[in-house]
Amino acid sequence: xxxxxxxxxxxxxAADFVGDLEDERGWSVVQAALTAATEAGPEIDSDDAxxxxxxxxxxxxxxxxxxxxxxxTASIAQFxxxxxxxxxxxxxxxxxxxxxxxxxxxxxxxxWDDAGSDDxxxxxxxxxxxxxxxxxxx
Numbered sequence: 001x002x003x004x005x006x007x008x009x010x011x012x013x014a015a016d017f018v019g020d021l022e023d024e025r026g027w028s029v030v031q032a033a034l035t036a037a038t039e040a041g042p043e044i045d046s047d048d049a050x051x052x053x054x055x056x057x058x059x060x061x062x063x064x065x066x067x068x069x070x071x072x073t074a075s076i077a078q079f080x081x082x083x084x085x086x087x088x089x090x091x092x093x094x095x096x097x098x099x100x101x102x103x104x105x106x107x108x109x110x111x112w113d114d115a116g117s118d119d120x121x122x123x124x125x126x127x128x129x130x131x132x133x134x135x136x137x138x
Contacts, residue, residue: 006122018058019075021079024082034052040100041100053102057073060133063091065134098134112124
């Protein structure tokens with residue numbers, strides 16, 4: 001896993017996903033990533049989970065409640081300007097995708113567990129912040 005932080009856009013798969021938003025004008029690619037995660041359920045593989053978390057972070061940005069605001073997420077604002085605010089159904093889907101991606105039975109959680117307790121705690125805190133951001137006004 002090419003990971004440099006526990007943040008939603010802190011790994012290669014997530015950064016590639018955000019980069020792919022450069023030419024997008026609507027939420028369909030974000031919705032597809034979130035749907036793939038929810039359909040995979042707890043057995044989701046780590047790359048799909050990382051992309052789902054990045055897609056959920058994009059939704060959080062669309063709500064004006066980002067959990068990560070740095071060089072890796074800078075281009076998300078431009079996407080949100082083009083795509084507009086996400087609707088309630090997409091926000092709900094994002095919350096479901098985060099739950100699937102962060103499942104203790106999933107491959108990504110296993111990788112973070114193998115990384116050590118401090119790293120795992122940092123990742124879990126990142127998941128908690130993202131979940132809270134997506135559920136703030138539901």
